[in-house]
Amino acid sequence: MKPRDRLVLGILAVAGVLAALWLGVLAPKREEVAGLRDKVTAAEQRRDAANTKVAQAEQARAAYGRDSATIARLGKATPPQADVASLVYQLESAARDAKVDFRSVSVQDQPAAAPSPDGPAAAKTAAGITAAPFSFSFEGSFFKLHELLRSVDRFARLEGQTIKIKGRLLTA
Secondary structure (H helix, E strand, O other): OOHHHHHHHHHHHHHHHHHHHHHHHHHHHHHHHHHHHHHHHHHHHHHHHHHHHHHHHHHHHHHHHHHHHHHHHHHHHOOOOOOHHHHHHHHHHHHHHOOOEEEEEEEOOOOOOOOEOOEOOOOEOOOOOEOOOEEEEEEOOHHHHHHHHHHHHOOEEEEOOEEEEOOOOOOO
16 A cells, blocks of 8 residues: 555545544534523523513512502592591581581481492492482681682592592592
């Protein structure tokens, strides 16, 4: 064998070993790397979804105090029972501030209403709050009574997105 043939045969042997190494060792590792990339992408998506849920939970936690206070204020404006004593106290305070005499309060009978398809007859608002019919008697000048009504109207009002509650929710 000539030296040139040995050189060609050596080069072919090295190329064969490299090809075998490529096919036997490196190609499966490349497939494994591709599979691991897919798993990493899926794990990153799960992590991002979990981070989004954590952020939403933190926002809900931050809003809890504010929302709880709003519910408490709404409970003050619309108590579940008539709670006449607190209503009289609030109206007496407002009448005193407006320099009007608060003469009397009486609870009227519920007006008879036709039964609704939603249930028994009751004077309910869209929010499900039952209206309690009261009758009030005040004595004072027109302007003083006007001031009293403005004060009573300010017991519960909406300012932008915030509900301001200083007393009972009253309607005419």
